Amino acid sequence: MTLKNSYQKLDSLIENDACFAIYRLPNESSPKFVMQNNGEIKHFYDIEELEENRGFVIAPYKIKKETPVLIIRPDCTNLNDAVIPDRQNPGVGSERFKLDNINRNDYNRLFDLFYMPLKDGTLKKVVLSRSKSFARNRNFSPGASFYKAMEKYKNSYVFLFHTPISGTWLGSTPEILLSGRGNSWHTVALAGTQYQVKEKISWDDKNLREQHLVTSYLLNQLSSFNIKPEINGPYTTKAANLAHLKTDLDFTLPENVGLGKLIKSLHPTPAVSGLPKEEAFGYIDMYEGYDRRYYTGFIGMMNKSSDTNLYVNLRCMEIGKSLLTLFAGSGLVTSSNSRDEWKETEQKLKTMASIC
Numbered sequence: 001m002t003l004k005n006s007y008q009k010l011d012s013l014i015e016n017d018a019c020f021a022i023y024r025l026p027n028e029s030s031p032k033f034v035m036q037n038n039g040e041i042k043h044f045y046d047i048e049e050l051e052e053n054r055g056f057v058i059a060p061y062k063i064k065k066e067t068p069v070l071i072i073r074p075d076c077t078n079l080n081d082a083v084i085p086d087r088q089n090p091g092v093g094s095e096r097f098k099l100d101n102i103n104r105n106d107y108n109r110l111f112d113l114f115y116m117p118l119k120d121g122t123l124k125k126v127v128l129s130r131s132k133s134f135a136r137n138r139n140f141s142p143g144a145s146f147y148k149a150m151e152k153y154k155n156s157y158v159f160l161f162h163t164p165i166s167g168t169w170l171g172s173t174p175e176i177l178l179s180g181r182g183n184s185w186h187t188v189a190l191a192g193t194q195y196q197v198k199e200k201i202s203w204d205d206k207n208l209r210e211q212h213l214v215t216s217y218l219l220n221q222l223s224s225f226n227i228k229p230e231i232n233g234p235y236t237t238k239a240a241n242l243a244h245l246k247t248d249l250d251f252t253l254p255e256n257v258g259l260g261k262l263i264k265s266l267h268p269t270p271a272v273s274g275l276p277k278e279e280a281f282g283y284i285d286m287y288e289g290y291d292r293r294y295y296t297g298f299i300g301m302m303n304k305s306s307d308t309n310l311y312v313n314l315r316c317m318e319i320g321k322s323l324l325t326l327f328a329g330s331g332l333v334t335s336s337n338s339r340d341e342w343k344e345t346e347q348k349l350k351t352m353a354s355i356c
């Protein structure tokens with residue numbers, strides 16, 4: 001199959017409302033494909049139910065009736081063999097977002113609102129995010145953009161998926177939520193951002209603190225399962241035009257700990273939500289002003305008996321029939337200011353904007 005045929009086929013699968021995902025693991029050369037051939041896609045409302053499942057997982061930031069956890073059964077794993085279903089994509093995502101993107105002034109107001117609980121000590125960290133929609137160009141091809149992203153972002157996890165429930169999403173994320181096989185597992189604390197990436201990068205206290213909070217959260221969640229990971233970091237890692245701070249946590253999964261329970265306890269990490277966990281989650285839900293849906297959720301193949309690779313859904317966009325919507329957020333701590341955080345989200349939006 002030529003590259004052109006591959007992306008045309010991916011576009012047809014979307015147009016005909018198939019349940020599929022194509023993804024490329026960091027530093028691998030070829031993508032992997034999974035598609036459910038028939039039947040309704042399995043969906044549920046409790047992350048713990050992932051436990052016994054095998055397939056491509058699509059989990060939202062917040063589970064709701066409209067955004068359940070989805071799992072694509074891997075009936076077909078070769079794009080060449082995929083049969084295009086005989087139905088039409090009604091375009092679930094297309095009219096969801098209007099072109100009323102927030103501007104700098106709206107953002108400043110939101111920043112002030114999100115800064116209040118940091119200032120009075122109710123929250124230690126909170127992630128403020130936004131979406132940005134624009135009209136879809138007539139020539140835009142999701143399939144072609146997937147291959148462009150694969151070429152451009154070699155060390156990220158690049159993905160494109162469509163299901164009738166989630167709509168179509170494309171992204172290139174640097175953040176692992178959980179990966180591993182057997183009893184050997186891995187997670188990362190990824191936070192702190194620089195966008196004028198120089199040869200020699202040094203990190204200020206604001207970024208170090210922001211990232212340290214994620215590491216200590218993960219250690220805390222893991223220790224509730226009696227897991228004591230091997231820690232490596234923090235060190236600088238690059239993702240597209242950005243640099244982040246990263247700490248690797250490697251561990252053995254005790255026999256009595258279910259994967260579903262573990263994932264439920266990790267998600268959402270303070271890299272996308274905040275601390276304390278419940279309070280920050282509630283604050284975002286109340287005041288952020290839009291529904292993140294599958295942005296800052298997690299995605300990827302889950303298979304207890306072979307490899308599991310779950311990534312946080314970042315640097316992504318939702319592809320509607322007439323609109324494309326990009327998403328980006330940044331972690332606020334007491335030393336944050338509105339101007340820098342706005343600029344940081346503008347830079348993060350570029351990861352996807354530059355391959356549209």
Ligand SMILES: C=C(O[C@H]1C=CC=C(C(=O)O)[C@@H]1O)C(=O)O
Pocket residue numbers: 127129175190191192193244270271272314315327328329330331348
């Ligand atoms: C929430 C996002 O990034 C997270 C991951 C890395 C660095 C982040 C930061 O510096 O704020 C965020 O925690 C996003 O890209 O939308």
